[in-house]
Amino acid sequence: MDNRVWVPGTSLLAGPPTPRRARRWLRRVLVAALAGGVVAGLGLMLPEERPHTAVPPPAAGAQAQAQVSTAVTSGVPAALPQLTALIGQQERRVRARPEDARAWAVLGSAYVERADRTADPADYPRAERALRTSLRVRAAANAEALDGLAALALARRDFPTAKEYGEQALKAAPNRWTAYPPLIDAYTGLGDYKAARAALDDLLELHTGAATRPMVMARASAVYRDRGWREDAVAQLTDAAAAADTPVEQAACLTGLGELAWERGDLQDALRHFEAAVRLDPDQRAAQAGRGRTLAALGRTQQAFAAYGAALARYPSPQDAYELGELYEAQGMAAPALAQYAQVKALVRRQVAAGVDEALLIGRFEADHGDPHEAVVRLRAEWERQPGIEVADALGWALHRAGDDKEALAYATAATDTSKGGVRSAPYAFHRGLIEQGLDLSAPARRHLQEALRLNPYFSPLRVPAARAALDALGDPADEAVPGAGG
Incomplete structure (x- = not known):
């Protein structure tokens, strides 16, 4: 018998799906608006509209911030407090020197990563403005801005755009490893698995440095997982975790190992990895949600509710809210489940307003809890x-x-x-x-x-x-x- 909570006629989004032609028109309008004028949200004027101002002297900890800046543009995860500090630094820098293309690119890439870490889509429009400004300031061979735009498109589940920018970034800097991961994800999202595997092969042939090698291995692990080569995926991520230079990198790898353990039904191993990741990096959102999922499977339901609740209180992800709603439903708790589904709708609307393609999540929700048609x-x-x-x-x-x-x-x-x-x-x-x-x-x-x-x-x-x-x-x-x- 089907005991699921049904919410007939209550779409996640009001109105029908946007037609492709309308989406293209809207995208052209947004691009035109973003390409010129004042950079909203920061109060920043473009180079030709503002006279040059000297950059302030380096603040204390500038060397550490420079390292975080390099990490962000090199595809290496950074701690959330470091990201927030870097964003503040780069905002000050572009106010002082609005023609600094790299500063705009670093700022945009940091916004993208912070949005990923916090599940707050408000950073996506900020990222797009910063990255497009970087390209406007310096269009030629601006691989950092192109990498950032590819990462932004992936975060918004816009695989065609990620492919476009990823291929441009690769053309601008063929030996820059950061162009490959977005391309691999874009090709996968577009169903072009042959191209995804070829991109991975090219990435693995690059001579990457020790600092970035763990992230290359993590990318290889993701591809192996998608192809069903689970043992190879685990081996790559285990090596990546051992080679990681920072707690944040190691936590990201351990989270991936937890996901792999979860997918094969090894609950104790999954919980061990998720909890280790959270100890290393309390802002590791995916590990927090994974811990809740695993505790529920272990029958520790109240602890699972608490884990999900703690994760959502800090990082309100619609996917995590959806999982919690279904956990309530499975426990026969219809009222909390409906309340959670209402939160899913609110969070999805917020994501869509920031340019995220949530058609997949909306479709899944409607199929099981709304209107399948x-x-x-x-x-x-x-x-x-x-x-x-x-x-x-x-x-x-x-x-x-x-x-x-x-x-x-x-x-x-x-x-x-x-x-x-x-x-x-x-x-x-x-x-x-x-x-x-x-x-x-x-x-x-x-x-x-x-x-x-x-x-x-x-x-x-x-x-x-x-x-x-x-x-x-x-x-x-x-x-x-x-x-x-x-x-």
Whole structure:
């Protein structure tokens, strides 16, 4: 029986999805507005509008700030207090010397990273203004600004734009390693796995320094994870954590190891890594949420509520709020679940207002807790624009929820067929299994539901019971031969 909390007719966003033509028009307007005039939010005038002013003398700790500046533009994570200090320093610098293209690029990149660390999208428009100003000041060979714009596009889930800027950055500085990670993520988000692997191969052939090698290994780990090479992914991240120079870098690697342990259902290992990451870096948001997820799977529900609550109080992420809502729902706590879903809606609206493409999260929410038909409309548009594996899975599931299992199966297969770019994922296998059950394909349905529970017996507090119930309904396999596992 489906006991989920339903919120019919309550879309995360008012109104239908923005048509592609309207989105293109809006983007042109925003770009034109951002390219000239006063830099809003900082009160800064562009170079031709303001006379030159001498840069103030270096403040105490300037050498440390210079190191953080280099880290930010080199793809190495920085501690949140250091980021905040760096942003203040760079804001003062661009006020004093508005023609300093690198200062604008550092400022923009620091905004992007701070937004990622805090889940506060208000930094994204600031980042875009700073990075576009850097390009306006110096358009030629400005790889730092292009890297920053690629990272910003990725943070907003705009893979076509990330690909565009990433390729420009690579052309401007072919031996600069920071151009490759955004390109790898962009190609993956666009479903171009051959290009993603080629970009990783090129990255691994570069002679990167010791300071950046851990982040290169972490990037390789992410690609290996996506391809299902879990042991290779763990080995790369373990080496990266051992080689990390700072607690923040090490915490990022340990968080990744926690995620890998979670995905294979190793709860104790996942919790150990998440808690170690939080001890090293209390601002490691993903580790905080991972800790809540793992505690819930261990049956330590009250501690899980507290962990999620603490994470959301400091870093209100819509994805984390969604997870907490489903945990309440799984515990039969309908009122707190509905309150949490209301928070998800508010947080999604805030993200969208800052230019983030939240079609994937909106589609997932609508499919399970709102209007599945609206989910299909939104996810079809997203698939047309950036046909990655996550979108294939979400669209297939939305079609299933809307009653079209035949079409749903094509997308679910694309998400799970590892021979064609799909991945081995417990939620994806669960979705495919229920779609196949709806089509009376008992043998493959049983196989994929069993695979979901084998990959991670704890993958969702709501969907694990549904998977077990579906398997019970399917019963034991018939005596006739079962087709090969394939896909």
